[in-house]
Each structure stands twice: as C-alpha cells, then as structure tokens.
Amino acid sequence: MTEVLAVDVGGTRIKASVLDRSGAAVRQLDLPTGTADGPASVVAAVRSVARELAGPGIAAAGVVVPGAVDVRTGTARYSANLGWRDVPLRDLLAGDLGVPVAIEHDVRAAGLAERTLGCARDVTDCLMVVIGTGIAGDITAAGSAVRGATELAGELGHMPVHPDGEPCACGQRGCLETYSSAAAIARRYRALGGGALDAREVAAAPTTDRVARQVWAQATDALGIALATCTMLLDPAAVVLGGGLAEAGETLLGPVRAALAGRLTWRDSPALSVSALGARAGQLGAGILAWQAIGRPAFDAWPAGRLATGR
C-alpha cells in the first residue's frame, strides 16, 4: 500500500495518476472530460478513469474538481463548466474502488500542494492564485483554509478591480478575470487589433508589438491591484501565482511585483513567486489528501532537492 490515486478533473481534461511515495507517477491517464455529453457522462468518465487506473496497491484516492465542493459530505456541489450539481463523488468512488477517498476544490488542492511540497512550505498565511481560463484563489490563514460560509471563498476572478471597467461574462464590470485571465489576455489582444496569439505568446511578444505591451501591462496591473487588496485584507506572508499563466515566470512576476509594490505605501509586499509545482499542483494536492485520508504522511519520499531543479 505505497501508492495513491490522484485525479484532477478539469473543464477539458481528466488527468489521473497513480503516485508513489515520492510523488512520481507510476502510471497515468489523460482523457477528455466530455462535458458536451452532459454531467452524467462527466461523472461516468471520472469513475471509469479511476477504476481503470487503480490497482491493488492503491491505499486511497484523492479527487479534485472545479466549482463548489462540500468536503464534509464529499459532494461536488456544482460547477458551471462541468454542469454537475450535488454529485456524491466521494461515496461513488469509495464504492467503486474500495478505499478511502477525499475530494476537494482544485484550487484549494493546488494551494495545499504548494504549502506542503512547493514554494510556500510551512507558510501559515498564504494566498495561491491560479490563473488559467479563469482566476481563483486558495486562502490560508493561520494554517487553516478559508472556505467561507458556503465554500465560495477565494473567488478572486470576480473581484471588481476596475468598478466601471469592461464587462465580464459574469454580468458585472471590471472583474479581475476580464483583464488578467489567460483567456482574457488572448481575447483582448485580438479585440485591440492583434492576431490570434495565446496569453503566453502575448507575454513573449516583441517590445515593438504595442498592442501586446498594452494588454500585458493592463493584465499585470489588474493583478497588482487585486493583490494589493488581498494584502490589505489578509496580510499573507506569501503569494504564489499558479496555473498556465504562471509558466511565463519572471515575465509575469516582474510587472506584477512592481504593480503590487506601487499600490502599497506603508507596508511591504508579501513574498511573490510562481508555483514550483506548475500544472501538477492540483494533482499533487489530490495525492496529499489521499494520504491524509488514511492518516499517513504525504509523499514522505518527496526528493528534498526537487524544487531546486525546476518544474
């Protein structure tokens, strides 16, 4: 019993791995989520992937999903992207696999992984911001997750950073997501006359590309405003940026750090870094929760120097 199953259910792909005690993937599957066929088929796909991958060596499983999650009852409450509502995912999978199962919100799991294995180890007051198609955060205060009264804390993407700003898909104006998500950066670049570049390409565009410069500056400035607000409210010791956009590394960190510092007068900025675990953070968080579900230390053979060698 030296392996756990870790499943990361995303809006487009289900990424599942059997992980050993060092966090390495012994075997893995990566399949389409299949949202086009409705929520029942998403649930069926998750169960099928889990059954297919799990073997007799599996001690427990962790599953992380987007949207709202009730960890107490093990229920995936709802997700706009997946279309599901009140799915008793923990019990379904525990029945299928015959081992303890934990479920969690994907961004909270990514934050847990960064605090356990990544670049915010042992930081008790921490904010992780995952920037991909949307933007969401995981808030830890005094070592405990801030979940909120209805498990909806951490919705950084819909903070009104520019109250009279551009319309957001949510119906409001000026949400952080409207300026700074990977999807928004690509969309705004096109809308302002640029071509069909994705967010990383906009970030890497030559300095002669005036539109790219403008869109990237507005994206990083909006992140700076949002993080200044989070700093005032939460006073974190560390802020970790994750998700696809964080792969831009210093190209992202530099201007966000400057924008944040420029918005703070009478106090220092929290330490700002990009995720050490990258796209694996959510899945590693699922693995940590699986170990926790059986009262075992999480990935106790994790190589001490792994982070020094990059992602």
Next chain:
Amino acid sequence: MTEVLAVDVGGTRIKASVLDRSGAAVRQLDLPTGTADGPASVVAAVRSVARELAGPGIAAAGVVVPGAVDVRTGTARYSANLGWRDVPLRDLLAGDLGVPVAIEHDVRAAGLAERTLGCARDVTDCLMVVIGTGIAGDITAAGSAVRGATELAGELGHMPVHPDGEPCACGQRGCLETYSSAAAIARRYRALGGGALDAREVAAAPTTDRVARQVWAQATDALGIALATCTMLLDPAAVVLGGGLAEAGETLLGPVRAALAGRLTWRDSPALSVSALGARAGQLGAGILAWQAIGRPAFDAWPAGRLATGR
C-alpha cells in the same frame, strides 16, 4: 470576583469601565488620550485610568487599542494615531493591577463582541467593518480570527476601490477610506461646496442638497464595491457595519445593501446589518477578553432580550 475592567483606548479618548456579569457598567471613566504629549504620556494615561478604576472586585482586565497588536506577547506594536511602538501593555497593566490582562486590536475586539453578544451571534464566517475617522475590519473564518502574517489583516480602509481615484492620506489613490470614512464624507462635502456638516448630517441632509446626495451616494457605493470584493474573497455569512457612521442605521444600510447586491450576479449577498452594540462594541470586546483570560464565560448574565430593545 464578579467584575472585569474593560479599557478602550481610542485616538482621542480613553473609555474605561468596570463591567458586571451582565455587561453593565458599574463605574466608568472617559478621559482624553493625550496624544499631544507623546506616546509615553498615552501609556501613563492608560495605566492611570486602569489603576484608578480597578477595585478589589476586579477579576481580570481587557484593553483594546488601535494599530497593530501582538496578542501572543501582549504588546501594542505600533499605532500611527497614538505614536507608540512596542509597548508591553499587557505586562505593565498586569503588574499594576495584579490580575490577568488581555490586550487586543480594537476592531477585532468589536467583532468578537458582535459575534458573542451582538447581531452576529454564533456566525462562524463574519466580517465586521468599523467606520469612523478611518475604516478597519475584523475577519472571522470558520470561527477563528484572520490576523494575517504580521497582524495587519482587515485593513479595509486602504483597499483600492477606485484604482485611479482620489488621493488618500496614505499616499495611494482611491482607498475606501478616501470615500467612505466619516472624516472623508465631511471633507468631501466641504470640498464640493457644501458647508461644515459632519458625516451623519450629510447622511441626514434633505434630498434637495445635491452635494450631500452625491457625497453620500459615492460613500455608500464605495462601501458596496469593497463589500463585493470581500464577499468574493471571504464568502462571509454576515457583514456587520459598526463605528460612528453605522449610527445612521437604515440610511447607511439601504444604499450599501443595494450597491453590494448590484455588484453580485451569480451569488446572494451576505446578511448585512448595523452593529447592535454601537460605540460599546470595542469595550464589551475588551470585557469578553478579560473573562476569557481567566477561563470564565463572558457576561453570562447578559440580558437575553437586550438587543431587541435597541442599543
């Protein structure tokens, strides 16, 4: 030993009471803080008030102060208003009085009082916002205070609600305090051609007073924006508005509630109310901490129906 000493050290007044088990003041003192004579004289004034008021019946004392507080070491770390830095207030007073002493940040103490005796009883995810000369908040998540890495969480007053807005005394632009504090409302009313009214008079001005209408609308709208951001980040079940401005009651609540709801699309607003304890919240919080310091239930003779009778 049925009484505690509760001291609320403000920027202009020190308000101290001996409170019985029902929370009623047996005797009290209200003196100028004396900041003009420097921080040493503020400390001397606090000690003198405490010594003068405490009697042999005092079981413990609680002291609440503005600025940054280290509750673990009992130190008042600093306060811009009081000018002090690293004052070992707990130990000084414990030595003077010979009883256990607790110290706390004034706004966190007010939030504790609202959650213990006031209008957010037993709410585990709660935000209290105290609006006076400045604006600060007390955040509770899953029943625990969110203090932050350096005890500076809850600085709502310096959230950038209008990132390119009016200059704030802190050196930034568009801080919530610049629009919505009692001081800002009076200042903006004068600056826009109104007379020398205070914030409550601006709120109560006749509808024919166009400047008052504009200043009040901008103040309550900025609060709505700030609370929308807090709702997204923290998902509180209840938001309590306290401090002097909250005495405006429904005149404040109505437009703030509308502004908040108007900024939220896909989720409900948290319950919004004004403080049930009013200006006594901080002092009652100090009293609760005093009882807690000796392991006794706080104000167990508090009249059940007190809140129904108003402040």
